[in-house]
Amino acid sequence: MISKSFTRLWQGVAVFSLFTLVTMTEAAQQNVPASGPSKHVTNQPAAAVTSxxxxxxxxxxxxxxxDCSALTKTDLTALGGEGSHIISAKETQTxxxxFCQVDGVLSPAVGFRVMLPTTRWIQRYMQIGCGGLCGSxxxxxxxxxxxxxxNANGFVIGATDMGHGMDDDAFGNSAQKRVDFAYRAQHLTALVSKQLIAAYYGRGPSYSxxxxxxxxxxxxxxxAQRYPDxxxxxxxxxPAMNLQVQNAIFNAWLVLANTGAEGKPVILSSRLPLIxxxxxxxxxxxxxxxDGLISDPQSCHFDPQVLSCKAGSKDTQNCLSEAEITALRKIYEGPKDPQSGQKLIVGGPMPGSELAWGASFIPATADAPNFSKTIALNTLQYLAYVKNPSKTxxxxxxxxxxxxxxxLAKLHPLYDATNPDLKAFYEASGKLILWHGWADGHISPANTLAYHQAxxxxxxxxxxxxxxRLYLFPGMHHCSGGEGPSQMDLISxxxxxxxxxxxxDVIISYQAAQKATTRFGQPGGAPGKGAPQAVPPRSQGITLETLAQGAASRPVYPYPFYAVYSGKGDVNSAASYKRKRLKTVPTQYPWLGQDFFKPYQFIE
Structure with a gap:
């Protein structure tokens, strides 16, 4: 873990441009992409290539x-169908x-909210995604x-509940709500937001x-895949892009791998620091x-057997029983098809993610809520199959x-977003940044790596x-928090x-003041019912991240590069690190469902 003796790298609010990076290192990097050979990439400390x-x-x-209130008269029928309407449009402080806060519904039940700054709109629109199974x-x-x-509140912000208001998957009983959750709600929210922007300001956004x-x-x-414009x-x-496998197989396996013969969890969260x-x-x-961080988990081949209790040992607090060792192996390895031996998932939790497991599938007590169990059951009972199985x-x-x-593959073209054919998005001049925490215990970074390769x-x-571009953050848990620097600006x-x-190119990440600093990407509901433990309470209005003053910082480079200490300078300063290529850079991610990551026809 990075030292608590933080040093201030920047004063106030800083935005990192890459103009200086390009000009200062042009000779070293000319015409070399982020994933190009390491010998062509600058080895300068991070501070030398940022401004x-x-x-x-x-x-x-x-x-x-x-006036804001005039937006209540906006006709949404042509966009969302009969019954679509504005619920309210009123000025609010945040x-x-x-802001002019507009709430509405698109038929049959797609709730949306658009927040429009009244005086200082800088001609940009940002739409925010939701977490879990959405519903708010x-x-x-x-x-x-x-x-x-x-931070200057210059963006119009839009969001949707994805077509339902529940913390579980019961909305999957409706064919239309399945479609709304799969893709329609976000697309319609983009359209209605731009319609409201044009009406309110007399012009549309310059950039979205x-x-x-x-x-x-x-x-x-x-x-990007369905609506490239x-x-x-x-x-x-x-990204939970591989949704069918993520919820119905991956989460189910994690729970069962840690379940003993009596139906109780084998490993409890109190054992995670030891592991x-x-x-x-x-x-x-x-x-x-x-430093308490693993920068290259794909090169870490941890053998749980080193923690096995010796025969006759009385100190069982500092070792694992055979049952715990077996459960741990199953967690890391993931499920395999018994006939072919092929993996049924892209990859399991990465070594170094253990402290994040308590927020997903390793409970504190035998009877504590289990998020992975809840989301797996709801998906299996209501969403995963063409015809819902018994609720039993x-x-x-x-x-x-x-x-x-x-x-599960039958509805893969409906829910999943693993289609690597982004030709239309590319030809529309679209840009894509993928990012993931290496220590994410809920969604394995292996999925994002596989898509990057696809x-x-x-x-x-x-x-x-x-x-x-793909950025991987050492020590970061699911969407935020963790042992490593987990605050960053990817918008600028x-x-x-x-x-x-x-x-x-280089992104500067900062150590958050506390492990869970934002609800961004986190599901709603109580822990175990749609929400992992240790998530901050839900906020009203637009919630922005506060950058901790004097926080420790690290550079993060586009994959397959990572930051290594230069050998001199403050270890808590990004200026003391340089770029290095990862030792392990797979070009294949073999598993039984690898066709999921090949081009396919969507289900409408």
Missing amino acids: LTPAGLILPAVKSVI NGST IRTEVGAAAGCTPL YFNGCSDGGREALME DFNGIIAGA HNAVLAQCDAEDGQV LTLNDVQFNKVGLSE LADTMGGATRDKFE PMMNWVEQGIAP
Whole structure:
């Protein structure tokens, strides 16, 4: 873990531009994409290749041309169908600024909210994705710590509940609501938001962005794949893109792998620090620095047997029983088809993610709520299959084999957002940033890595690198928090890329003041019923991240590069790190469902 003796790298709110990076290192990096050979990439410390500058183009602020209340008369029938209407349009205060808050519904039940600044709109629109199975309208903005134009309340912000108001999957009993959740709600919200923007300001947005994590990351990719003209720039964090497998197989397996013969969990969350420390003991120093973070988990091959209690040992607090060892192996390895031996998931939790497991599938007590169990059961009972099974179905009924995966594949083209054919998005000049925490215990980064590779396989690596970047954050949990720096601004680099053609390179990440600093990408509901434990309470209005003053910082480079300590300078300062290529950079992610990551026809 990074030292608590934080040093201040920047004063106040900072936005990192890459203009200086390009000009200072042009000779070293000319015409070399982020995924290119390491020998062509600068080895300078991060501070030498960053500068402070506003994000994107400077566009004149625009005022409203009509009263907020006049938007209640907006006719949405042509867009959403009969019954679509504005519920209310009223001015409200949030973050010290006045917004016109418009709430409405698109038939049959797609709730949406659009927040329009009354006087200082800078001609940009941002749509926010939701987490879990959605069911509520969320306007928490993440991956934006220190983004100046966003903090100045200059964006129009839009969001949707994805067509239902429940914390579980019971909405899956409705064929239309399945479609709304899969893709329709976000697309219609983009259309209605732009319609309201044009009415309120007398003109549409110059640039539109989508920003989501978890299911919001899936929604982000769905927009790029199905509706390539909706957004100029899309930021997809920890995307639940492989939704069918993620919820119906991955989550179910994690719960069952940790369930003993008596139906009780084998490993409790109190055991996770012991396991995590053993992983660190084996792999932490592989990046040249012992700091509590694993920078290259794919090169870490942890053997749980090192924690096995010796025969006759009385000190069982510092070792694991055979039952715990067995459960731990199953968790890391994931399920396999018994006939072929092929994996049924892209990959399991990464070594180093153990402290995040308590928020998903390792409970504190035998009877504590279990998020993975809840979301797996709801998906299996209401969403995963063409025809819903009996409500008496349990996780023990899941078929961890080729037949079970084949049944889930039937609705893969509806819910999943793993189609790597982004030709239309690329030709529309769209830009995509993928990001994931290496220590995400809920959605394995292996999925995001597989999609990044699938883009290259489908479109060619050179083409992919013209419009896509992937960032992986050591020690970060699901969408936020964790042992490593987990606050960053991806909005400003995206604006520079879309609006000025300056491709992003190094990102500066900061240590958050507390482990869970935002609800961005997090599901609603109580812990175990749609929400992991240790998530901050839900906020009203637009919620922005606050950048901790004097926080420790690290650079994060586009995959397959990572930051290593230069050997001199403050270890808590990004200026003391340089770029290095990861030791393990797979070009294949073999599993039984790998066709899920090849081009396919969507189900409408």
